[in-house]
Amino acid sequence: MILRNLESARPWQHVLESLGAYMLLAERLFDGPVAYAEDWNFGPNKVDTRPAGWVVDLLASYCKEDASALIQHNEYAVREAVYLRLGCSKAHSQLGWYPIWPIEHTVENVADRYLSYQDKQDMQAFSLQQIQQYQTQWEQR
Numbered sequence: 001m002i003l004r005n006l007e008s009a010r011p012w013q014h015v016l017e018s019l020g021a022y023m024l025l026a027e028r029l030f031d032g033p034v035a036y037a038e039d040w041n042f043g044p045n046k047v048d049t050r051p052a053g054w055v056v057d058l059l060a061s062y063c064k065e066d067a068s069a070l071i072q073h074n075e076y077a078v079r080e081a082v083y084l085r086l087g088c089s090k091a092h093s094q095l096g097w098y099p100i101w102p103i104e105h106t107v108e109n110v111a112d113r114y115l116s117y118q119d120k121q122d123m124q125a126f127s128l129q130q131i132q133q134y135q136t137q138w139e140q141r
Helices: 015-031 052-063 089-095 103-118 123-140
Strands: 009-011 049-051
Touching: 015 089, 015 123, 049 052, 052 103, 103 123
Parallel strands: none
Antiparallel strands: 009 049
């Protein structure tokens, strides 16, 4: 794996978090299109904004593999922010939306997906199972 900067922190989240947020927004838009037809940010909790190297190390531990990350140095690479975070307070206060999967669970689910694919499992069934798991946890929040 080649990473530009192991220390760059990004707002990592599972795709189901974003999809769940957009589904909630779609429901609200259906009920009151004028009130919710705005810009929205859906991102992880502040504690889940982690450096890329941390995420790679955690993913490797879940996959039980030796994953080494190499830093790619490119003098022509575009400069990028070391720390990125999304401001989601509007989604919290106006939609009541909060992410439900912490970064550790997110990375574990990504590792499970990778390992299932490697084992040539039925990925449609796997995906439906993860969606059901997320939906159940969303309803219990």
